[in-house]
Amino acid sequence: MRTYPITQRLLAGTPMGGAAERLGAHVARLGPLPGDRRRDIIPSLEASGLLGRGGAGFPVGRKWRAMAERRHGDAVIVANGAEGEPASFKDRVLMANRPHLVIDGAILAAEAVGAGEIVLYVGGEHEAAVAAMSRALMERGDERRPPLRIVTAPVGYVAGEATAAVHYINAGDARPTTTPPRMSERGVDGRPTLVQNVESLAYAALIARFGEDWYRTAGRSETPGTGLITVTGAAEQQGVREIELGTTVGEVAAASGAGSHAVQAVVLGGYFGTWARAEDVWDLPLDPAGMRAGGLAFGCGIVGLLPEGRCGVTATAEIMGFMADESAGQCGPCVYGLRALGDATARVARGRAEADDLDRIERWTAQLPGRGACHHPDGAVQLLASALDVFGDEFNRHARMRRCSVTRSRLDVA
Numbered sequence: 001m002r003t004y005p006i007t008q009r010l011l012a013g014t015p016m017g018g019a020a021e022r023l024g025a026h027v028a029r030l031g032p033l034p035g036d037r038r039r040d041i042i043p044s045l046e047a048s049g050l051l052g053r054g055g056a057g058f059p060v061g062r063k064w065r066a067m068a069e070r071r072h073g074d075a076v077i078v079a080n081g082a083e084g085e086p087a088s089f090k091d092r093v094l095m096a097n098r099p100h101l102v103i104d105g106a107i108l109a110a111e112a113v114g115a116g117e118i119v120l121y122v123g124g125e126h127e128a129a130v131a132a133m134s135r136a137l138m139e140r141g142d143e144r145r146p147p148l149r150i151v152t153a154p155v156g157y158v159a160g161e162a163t164a165a166v167h168y169i170n171a172g173d174a175r176p177t178t179t180p181p182r183m184s185e186r187g188v189d190g191r192p193t194l195v196q197n198v199e200s201l202a203y204a205a206l207i208a209r210f211g212e213d214w215y216r217t218a219g220r221s222e223t224p225g226t227g228l229i230t231v232t233g234a235a236e237q238q239g240v241r242e243i244e245l246g247t248t249v250g251e252v253a254a255a256s257g258a259g260s261h262a263v264q265a266v267v268l269g270g271y272f273g274t275w276a277r278a279e280d281v282w283d284l285p286l287d288p289a290g291m292r293a294g295g296l297a298f299g300c301g302i303v304g305l306l307p308e309g310r311c312g313v314t315a316t317a318e319i320m321g322f323m324a325d326e327s328a329g330q331c332g333p334c335v336y337g338l339r340a341l342g343d344a345t346a347r348v349a350r351g352r353a354e355a356d357d358l359d360r361i362e363r364w365t366a367q368l369p370g371r372g373a374c375h376h377p378d379g380a381v382q383l384l385a386s387a388l389d390v391f392g393d394e395f396n397r398h399a400r401m402r403r404c405s406v407t408r409s410r411l412d413v414a
């Protein structure tokens, strides 16, 4: 078996932050997409163990096989680069720097499942990514491939949810839909639609070139391979990194210039994720399968390091306020429930809690999951439930004593 160095992966090549890799350099570095592998790509993806990187971690090969084995209809591929999660930068960095790898992955998906059109759904506010993807498309010229177009996603957390993306592409409305049939049967223009995160597609393009065994040479824990993560918070070098899956939180923090003494808690997976005490997860492998089994979220790969001296209750209240604002406004439990939770959490954080705010927060946190048309409220509530666990004493102190022990301040003093 031929092995390749682990560095020859998504962010290999010229350093990030410069100009996007041009088509000539991309092909010179990686070679063209091999024609003969396109036929075999679905078994190869299945054997690689590649998991989707948009948040849910669904196996990519299984998704492509289900679409390829559909009974009828010319399919559409949507490459999801909306990235509305404020703490995540990995997709925009990938598209801005390695646009051709994403396009290769989308073309591969189209050929593997029999799709007649590709939509590159790129967050409109990610200007460098939009510019790089647009130029990369022009560089491709009239190469033989399915028609490919860019649709810029509107700003908004929910705009990247798969049915919201399809709804926006069809009707200019980025709100999730629940009406059957599912988009895998009737999505863009009424055709079977495969929505796949841009990082997932880029990895598929590498697996097509180098094979599943190469992909599996990386991965220190349960999930094979490498992945993009975004490091935020108490780190000197915040930003996007490519890690071998199974690398620990502590190793990522150290490589980003954050010592364990400087970090009190970690939010894993982003605004949809879970808080954990730093000491509990310092040795935790960043491994999607293992984390899920342990009740934690790899999500879209966010490692947010909360510095000592920053209040976890306030940080949680800010996230909950954002998530309430980002509700797509069409399901009562999400609209009113998230707003009520966001307001109550904000009152606690500011030392203005009403008598039963903490009880209400706990009650609503238990009641809300599963009551929206999409998973937006579920993600927000999961984050809040983990905050109650990790910062429970501090929530109590804020609500009942109107004091913050992290910032050492009285909160009811104007």
Ligand SMILES: Cc1cc2nc3c(=O)[nH]c(=O)nc-3n(C[C@H](O)[C@H](O)[C@H](O)COP(=O)(O)O)c2cc1C
Residues within 6 Å of the ligand: 051, 052, 053, 054, 055, 056, 057, 058, 080, 081, 082, 083, 084, 085, 157, 158, 159, 160, 161, 162, 163, 195, 196, 197, 198, 200, 201, 374, 375, 376
């Ligand atoms: C509220 C919400 C927002 C989402 N935003 C994104 C996004 O910005 N980009 C993305 O790829 N997936 C996003 N997803 C996940 C998508 O619905 C879908 O699962 C994903 O694009 C599939 O690609 P994957 O299998 O490669 O992960 C979001 C999901 C939810 C519930």
Ligand code: SF4
Residues within 6 Å of the ligand: 158, 175, 176, 177, 326, 327, 328, 329, 330, 331, 332, 334, 335, 371, 372, 373, 374, 375, 376, 377
């Ligand atoms: S659950 Fe919330 S975000 Fe999702 S569709 Fe309903 S209102 Fe919109």
